[in-house]
Amino acid sequence: MVFYFQLDPDVSIITGHLTETFGKSQDGIFKDIQLGDCLSSIAKGSAASNTAVISFKPVEGDVETIEEISFAELHSRVMKLASVLKESLSLGLKQRKADVNTVDAQSKTNVATYLNAGINRVYIQLACMYLRLTYIPMDSNLPKDRINLIFNSFEPIAFITDDTNVKIEDIETLTFTVDELLKKANAADIPAEEPLFKGMENPLILLLFTSGSTSPIPKGVPLRNSQLANRLSWQWSTESPLAGITGPSLIKTSCLFVDSFTEMFGPLLGGRPIIVSGTSEITSERLVTDIEILKRLISQYQITQITSVPTQLELWMNQMAGDGTAFKSLRVIVSSGQMLPYTLALKIFAVFGSGNLRLLNLYGSTEVAGDVTAISFDSKEEVSKAAIQLSTGSLVLPVGKPISNTEIYVVEGGTGSSSKVAPMGLEGEVLTSGAGILIEEPILTLSDKKLAPTLSRNYLMKSPCFPRLFQTGDIGFVCSKSENLYITGRVDDVVKVNGVKISVGNVDQILAGLDRSSGKFASLGATITLALEKGETSSQLVCFYQTSGNKTFTDRDLAAIVKTHLMSFLHVIFVEVPTFPILKHSGKIDKVKLGQNYKTGAYEKRSIVTSATKRETSDEREVIRRIFARNLALSEIAVENGEPDDNADFFLIGGDSILAAVVISELRKKGYKVNMNLFTENQKIGDLLDALTNVANPIAQSSLNGSKVPFIREFQPGKTFASDSALDAQWRNLIANILADSFVEFEPMAIAINLNRETVYQIAIGRMKQFEVMPGLLFVAGFTLSDPNGPLNDLFPEVSAVTLGYPLLTPESPGVSDPLYQKIEEAFEICNSRAEKLEDPSKCFSSAMLGARRLNAGNDIIQLLILIEESLINGAKRLGFNAIRSINTSVVTRIMSDELGYVHNCTVNIAEVFGEIGVKTNQTEILVDVVTKKLD
Incomplete structure (x- = not known):
């Protein structure tokens, strides 16, 4: 368990263990460790001869070791590489008139790295950290226009790549290949004697560009030594659930994400070996998706730790078909980047068994250096004991307690100075403070967009070492019994549909609560609900789902389940998809692409209907029905099945006054002489169709029927x-x-x-x-x-x-x-x-x-x-x-x-x-x- 103390037993504030150095700091800066010096410390100690890195390559359906490097050898190579890199950048620094003794110059001087092979990332990133030289990690997952945008916005002093096919257009900058730098380093006699930017107490280490899975807008997130060092030092501490874990860790996450930093340097700078690809033939996304390669790697190198997002873990569990034999060396599976579903946690222990495996659930974001809370489970019994049932009927797992030097707050009444800390057990917006949060705001790189501020003065703090407050954007509560944090939704997931506010995650929570072990919903897989634009100002809830095996339920069955929990005005469209689009660099579901696919008809499938029952699209009634269906955002398969049904109430299946006006406008363009009274006189789809197709019975003026x-x-x-x-x-x-x-x-x-x-x-x-x-x-x-x-x-x-x-x-x-x-x-x-x-x-x-x-x-x-x-x-x-x-x-x-x-x-x-x-x-x-x- 994570060591922590509770500041107030009645309110939702929980605090991680304070290290002595951080506790004395009045500015909330973690000052215990310089990450750029960690490798030197290991290489000079008793672990110098231990294996640090094993690189591999694919060979005829198998994997083969390229090289096994000790900590002493790795340190020697990195220091020589740092010397070569320092000398190579000297001309560029002179041209920029950069004063390497100033914090400002250190923060504004960076190199862009485009590296596909994991071993090259190890060399270059460690050299940059030693030099206190900021790097911007890039790889083949980054689109060309994003690369050009980064260069235009941040003007890197140099570009380092292991792919000679990658060119930076219309921008003059020093360019080096990894091979030429390593060749010079191998010939060098003198390693770097001191950093390029010496005397920097809290250097900027890397600049990440991330937009997550819900938005195409990139933002630059600067991460400093104090933030990253706090996260890693917690991992190395005796309070960490990772304490006592030995053996190699597999490096498979794209360098575009903060999890790749903790995945690589958490074990490596903690004295444990890492397994990386030594060639670009096996990229991180292939490791993510190819279960056979994953099996061979874990079995051959006896890997003890892997990190992944829940979406990818779910895919692995399905591909393994319950056989976890090849994974018996695993001691820790780290789940990060998304909320860990209760059913997935149970499935992991069902496949791997209990006793030797630990499931670590981390919570955080790029802006907080990866993670701010943690909880571990050693068995399915612990998973079941920790789960709490929400009002929607679903079970949700905790994300745990704060890591060292971190404070968590759940507040109500917004995030302004008038907001208050919520009582234990009540939902509110989750805020955090401490050593891991941003010092600078994220940097938006599109000039025509604005980024909402996420940092503010911490008016909630109980200690002077927590001066800054970060808005996570999540909704959650602190359990009064366990004092664990539970995340239940997103602030930006709260939308208004037909005048009713709802968190779109509620639909998925309801469906997650269904018994899928047997019975009607045994074939229901993962679900993702989005609020998609409908009309000028309205939204439509669309729930995308997958199935396994023979489908044993209908969309109407799902609608009936959801309807028992939601107001009648909240109509949900259900769409079956063969697969979810995945962001190849992170393994997360690409929600932007999912919505785009739906809008462009990628998931529309026509039902096979016999000629005797097939509806003719030339039939006037069905042509009008399609107009209603299109504006109600129904899928093509739903239309082919006769939806919207004649007995459906227009105003209870997603219709409203705005949508009614849109339908009338479209009908008028097709020559129908209709007015708004069409909807005042009729509500059911069948009655509306009767009124529109019955020329002999024109629409009457409003009769104002009803008891009111x-x-x-x-x-x-x-x-x-x-x-x-x-x-x-x-x-x-x-x-x-x-x-x-x-x-x-x-x-x-x-x-x-x-x-x-x-x-x-x-x-x-x-x-x-x-x-x-x-x-x-x-x-x-x-x-x-x-x-x-x-x-x-x-x-x-x-x-x-x-x-x-x-x-x-x-x-x-x-x-x-x-x-x-x-x-x-x-x-x-x-x-x-x-x-x-x-x-x-x-x-x-x-x-x-x-x-x-x-x-x-x-x-x-x-x-x-x-x-x-x-x-x-x-x-x-x-x-x-x-x-x-x-x-x-x-x-x-x-x-x-x-x-x-x-x-x-x-x-x-x-x-x-x-x-x-x-x-x-x-x-x-x-x-x-x-x-x-x-x-x-």
């Missing part, structure tokens, strides 16, 4: 409740909140310019203040079981929609502090100027703000929006205005304006308008319609 009746009421600020200022303020707050929530969550333009919720709230409050002395209209609406014409305040809890309008020439809303608001008004004025001129602008009213809460049935929203907008039009006419103008920024308001008789004036790309006036948008095209309705 609609109400549309006017609210006059300062007048409706003139004698009760508190009640007046309460209504203003309600109205402003509805508008603010609606705008920032569902309004495409507001989302594109990152409009702040508080700004919308202030705009609405300011407008209501104006209405006290200026003309203006404000209507509230909803559905009620009581009298719709009774006292307005009785309807307060049931207000669901708000619309607000005023004369076109009304001044800007007062009291808005955000300068972005003035830019929005300026942009709208430009849009208005491009439409046809009004006969008398003073007689024109503006339909300015429309907002709605999500109701429990999507057709109610459509009904309510149409009715409330009609009330605004009638109100403007009552006040004597002869026209009303609107700028429609969403598909819903566009469809509504068509139905209410607005005339289209012009379409404007408001993104370009914002660009012209200095406002940044996250989209290059945001089309808005300027429309006008004459009031007879």
